[in-house]
Amino acid sequence: xxxxxxxxxxxxxxxxxxxxxxxxxxxxxxxxxxxxxxxxxxxxxxxxxxxxxxxxxxxxxxxxxxxxxxxxxxxxxxxxxxxxxxxxxxxxxxxxxxxxxxxxxxxxxxxxxxxxxxxxxxxxxxxxxxxxxxxxxxxxxxxxxxxxxxxxxxxxxxxxxxxxxxxxxxxxxxxxxxxxxxxxxxxxxxxxxxxxxxxxxxxxxxxxxxxxxxxxxxxxxxxxxxxxxxxxxxxxxxxxxxxxxxxxxxxxxxxxxxxxxxxxxxxxxxxxxxxxxxxxxxxxxxxxxxxxxxxxxxxxxxxxxxxxxxxxxxxxxxxxxxxxxxxxxxxxxxxx
Amino acid sequence: xxxxxxxxxxxxxxxxxxxxxxxxxxxxxxxxxxxxxxxxxxxxxxxxxxxxxxxxxxxxxxxxxxxxxxxxxxxxxxxxxxxxxxxxxxxxxxxxxxxxxxxxxxxxxxxxxxxxxxxxxxxxxxxxxxxxxxxxxxxxxxxxxxxxxxxxxxxxxxxxxxxxxxxxxxxxxxxxxxxxxxxxxxxxxxxxxxxxxxxxxxxxxxxxxxxxxxxxxxxxxxxxxxxxxxxxxxxxxxxxxxxxxxxxxxxxxxxxxxxxxxxxxxxxxxxxxxxxxxxxxxxxxxxxxxxxxxxxxxxxxxxxxxxxxxxxxxxxxxxxxxxxxxxxxxxxxxxx
Numbered sequence: 043x044x045x046x047x048x049x050x051x052x053x054x055x056x057x058x059x060x061x062x063x064x065x066x067x068x069x070x071x072x073x074x075x076x077x078x079x080x081x082x083x084x085x086x087x088x089x090x091x092x093x094x095x096x097x098x099x100x101x102x103x104x105x106x107x108x109x110x111x112x113x114x115x116x117x118x119x120x121x122x123x124x125x126x127x128x129x130x131x132x133x134x135x136x137x138x139x140x141x142x143x144x145x146x147x148x149x150x151x152x153x154x155x156x157x158x159x160x161x162x163x164x165x166x167x168x169x170x171x172x173x174x175x176x177x178x179x180x181x182x183x184x185x186x187x188x189x190x191x192x193x194x195x196x197x198x199x200x201x202x203x204x205x206x207x208x209x210x211x212x213x214x215x216x217x218x219x220x221x222x223x224x225x226x227x228x229x230x231x232x233x234x235x236x237x238x239x240x241x242x243x244x245x246x247x248x249x250x251x252x253x254x255x256x257x258x259x260x261x262x263x264x265x266x267x268x269x270x271x272x273x274x275x276x277x278x279x280x281x282x283x284x285x286x287x288x289x290x291x292x293x294x295x296x297x298x299x300x301x302x303x304x305x306x307x308x309x310x311x312x313x314x315x316x317x318x319x320x321x322x323x324x325x326x327x328x329x330x331x332x333x334x335x336x337x338x339x340x341x342x343x344x345x346x347x348x349x350x351x352x353x354x355x356x357x358x359x360x361x362x363x364x365x366x367x368x369x370x371x372x373x374x375x376x377x378x
Numbered sequence: 379x380x381x382x383x384x385x386x387x388x389x390x391x392x393x394x395x396x397x398x399x400x401x402x403x404x405x406x407x408x409x410x411x412x413x414x415x416x417x418x419x420x421x422x423x424x425x426x427x428x429x430x431x432x433x434x435x436x437x438x439x440x441x442x443x444x445x446x447x448x449x450x451x452x453x454x455x456x457x458x459x460x461x462x463x464x465x466x467x468x469x470x471x472x473x474x475x476x477x478x479x480x481x482x483x484x485x486x487x488x489x490x491x492x493x494x495x496x497x498x499x500x501x502x503x504x505x506x507x508x509x510x511x512x513x514x515x516x517x518x519x520x521x522x523x524x525x526x527x528x529x530x531x532x533x534x535x536x537x538x539x540x541x542x543x544x545x546x547x548x549x550x551x552x553x554x555x556x557x558x559x560x561x562x563x564x565x566x567x568x569x570x571x572x573x574x575x576x577x578x579x580x581x582x583x584x585x586x587x588x589x590x591x592x593x594x595x596x597x598x599x600x601x602x603x604x605x606x607x608x609x610x611x612x613x614x615x616x617x618x619x620x621x622x623x624x625x626x627x628x629x630x631x632x633x634x635x636x637x638x639x640x641x642x643x644x645x646x647x648x649x650x651x652x653x654x655x656x657x658x659x660x661x662x663x664x665x666x667x668x669x670x671x672x673x674x675x676x677x678x679x680x681x682x683x684x685x686x687x688x689x690x691x692x693x694x695x696x697x698x699x700x701x702x703x704x705x706x707x708x709x710x711x712x713x714x
Contacts, residue, residue: 072534164542168565172517175508179683181676182512182521188675189668193661198408199677204685206500228564229504325529332525339524340517341535347515349540 062086063366066111066127068097071136073351074112077359085110085362101126110134110365112358119143124151132365134358138162138218138345140375141268141295149377156361159373160217161353162345167221169344170263170293171229173317176338177289178203183335203314206230211259213252213275214266214294215241222263234258238271252276256283261291268295276300281307288313293344296322305330308337319344398422399702402447402463404433407472409687410448413695421698437462446470446701448694455479460487468701470694474498474554474681475631476711477604485713492697495709496553497689498681503557505680506599506629507565509653512674513625514539519671539650542566547595549588549611550602550630551577558599570594574607588612592619597627604631612636617643624649629680632658641666644673655680 065085067074074081081087088108090100107129113119115137121144124130130153133143138158148155176182179202187199210226212219212235223233223246234247236255241248249255252275256262262284266272276290276299284290290313292299301322307313308331315336321327324342331337345351361371401421403410410417417423424444426436443465449455451473457480460466466489469479474494484491512518515538523535546562548555548571559569559582570583572591577584585591588611592598598620602608612626612635620626626649628635637658643649644667651672657663660678667673681687697707 073537164566165538165540168511168541169515169517172508172511172515175504176512176517179505179508179679181505181508181674182518184677184679185518185675186522188663188677193663193677197661198682199679201409201687202501202679202683204501204683205504207685225561225564228561230500325533327524327529338517339521341520341524341529343515343520343535343538346534347538347540349543351537 060086063110063362064088064105064108065362066090066105066108066130068111068123069114069117070112071114071116071351071354073136073355074114077355081359081362084359085366098126110362112136112362113143115139115142117142119148121147124148124153132156132362132371134361134365136351136354136358138166139267139295145377154365154371155375155377156358156365156371156373157375158345158354159357161357162350163217163221165347165350166218166265166293166344167225169319169340170218170222170265170291170317171225173291173293173319173338173340174226174261174263174289175205177291177315177317177336178205178208180335182338186335208232208260209234209258210261210263211235211249211255212246213237213255213262213264213298214272215244215246216265216267218293219263219265220244222265231261237266253280253283256280256285256288259284260287261289264290264292264294264298266294266298268297272298274298274300276304278303278307281313284313286312286314289315289317291317293319296320296324301328308334396422399446400424400441400444401698402426402441402444402466404447404459405450405453406448407450407452407687407690409472409691410450413691417695417698420695421702434462446698448472448698449479451475451478453478457483460484460489468492468698468707470697470701472687472690472694474502475603477631481713490701490707491711491713492694492701492707492709493711494681494690495693497693498686499553499557501683501686502554502601502629502680503561505655505676506554506558506601506627506653507561509627509629509655509674509676510562510597510599510625511541513627513651513653513672514541514544516671518674522671544568544596545570545594546597546599547571547585547591548582549573549591549598549600549634550608551580551582552601552603554629555599555601556580558601567597573602589616589619592616592621592624595620596623597625600626600628600630600634602630602634604633608634610634610636612640614639614643617649620649622648622650625651625653627653629655632656632660637664644670 062085066088090097093100109129110132113133113135124147132154134156184199208231210231210233215235215237236249236252305328317338319340364371398421402424426433429436445465446468449469449471460483468490470492520535544567546567546569551571551573572585572588641664653674655676
């Protein structure tokens with residue numbers, strides 16, 4: 043829809059603007075900056091970040107009639123915040139995950155949520171594959187080896203491990219998991235999965251128990267949502283089941299893994315390696331990992347490409363337009 | 379064939395060994411060490427590296443009747459060496475590339491060459507894909523960013539670029555190139571290629587001119603053999619055609635690129651990035667590249683996994699057995 047090119051009407055005056063529907067933006071996604079002027083042609087952006095007032099005072103003064111808000115993975119939309127927004131009926135988030143939103147309270151109040159849908163699925167899957175090969179083949183550590191001037195001095199870098207033929211267990215076979223599976227089949231991996239329920243349309247073997255999946259796989263790739271059921275789902279028992287030769291890739295949320303256990307397993311060599319895009323206490327990363335060559339550390343970048351963020355911003359715009367036109371949201375999250 | 383497990387006969391005595399066919403091993407591949415004892419059950423290994431004599435003297439004394447030799451990418455089999463091996467009829471190399479072998483002299487003398495065939499194609503293609511995503515998404519630089527403690531201090535790492543939708547030009551559509559194409563189609567890339575000749579069995583668009591291919595692509599992946607036709611094939615003109623947004627991945631041989639030009643283009647930002655597994659003067663890597671975040675440097679590791687080197691050693695063994703049984707070589711190189 044390319045609104046950020048077409049909707050530019052710099053002449054729009056303040057009087058008109060005040061007739062535009064209000065949209066609250068608390069800590070909007072970074073990418074939002076470049077398109078803010080486009081959004082403000084269609085919506086009156088309410089921005090507590092630009093006010094001197096403390097958030098709750100600002101909201102009490104300016105947000106009682108706000109019906110829609112923009113959120114991101116960095117915005118906790120908790121009951122505290124929701125209490126200050128009595129008219130809120132729609133949250134549009136730039137994140138695929140909705141773990142920072144109080145779903146129960148939204149359900150109770152009938153607040154609709156639109157997330158990033160599937161706009162990030164492909165780039166997240168790309169990241170998962172890159173992290174996986176990087177771990178198996180020690181690409182990042184080998185680059186360090188070259189830059190450190192070691193190649194001419196210390197000789198050949200050690201052998202890696204081949205991706206083809208590996209048994210990959212995908213935890214969470216949503217749109218990201220399916221994209222990961224599609225890619226890894228082209229590399230000659232065999233796929234199985236764990237998910238809330240078995241997917242009738244999918245022929246990959248299903249394990250209802252993640253520990254059993256780990257026992258039967260060389261690699262686990264975490265693509266699931268973070269919720270009460272998946273919090274610390276990858277615990278000591280699962281890591282033991284994965285075993286010394288096992289590799290884990292996490293493009294889901296940090297807290298899906300018991301991070302302290304993971305660090306212990308990695309440091310003691312009780313699993314073989316990990317590619318991590320997410321961590322329990324971002325932007326903090328356990329410092330024990332910094333010294334390990336069998337780990338690739340990515341600063342929660344799986345979704346962030348120019349192309350996918352543009353798609354995401356387009357989707358957010360379209361969701362807000364739909365909401366204010368009483369049309370169905372394009373990427374409505376099921377929240378029952 | 380798993381000879382390294384099954385052929386072990388430690389009781390074989392010296393008298394018997396002297397009846398085994400001689401196989402010369404000059405600088406054998408590193409992986410050879412672990413299987414040498416298996417080979418020496420079937421072949422009498424002639425090892426100049428373990429003698430005090432200079433190579434030419436050693437060969438004059440011990441190699442006049444040698445009919446087969448093991449080579450690797452690190453062994454130049456030039457006319458000088460071949461002169462010392464008057465009985466040589468078979469070279470079995472652990473490398474897919476045969477650029478270190480004097481093909482003309484082999485042709486003249488009727489020396490057969492068996493290379494690594496396709497045993498490395500999958501792992502080389504895996505490396506190409508990993509290097510490509512790593513460059514587009516700055517995975518290696520982002521890992522450095524995290525390990526340097528920058529994430530909590532400097533905030534979000536910059537946006538990457540999405541692989542899906544990119545136009546990828548494969549230079550050299552042999553078995554490696556086909557494996558790369560198979561993988562990248564699963565990521566949503568569109569493929570075209572340059573090769574000595576158009577392949578009738580392939581539906582990807584063919585460009586007879588590599589410059590034209592570069593003009594019509596976002597990414598070039600080099601998978602061709604190094605020979606007189608491909609030496610410095612990627613020159614200033616091709617890099618200009620690829621353009622400022624272009625990315626290049628090299629899993630072929632360093633000298634396929636004019637490396638000085640490539641470094642200049644990268645340093646000046648005249649192409650967007652590069653993933654390099656090979657270099658013109660290995661193990662030397664141009665130091666100007668060490669400071670660049672848009673470059674991934676791999677110390678010629680594309681073929682080196684435990685699985686693929688095991689396959690390669692099995693193939694070498696089978697080729698030697700075939701040669702000494704007057705059977706056709708399993709991975710005979712066409713050398714006309």
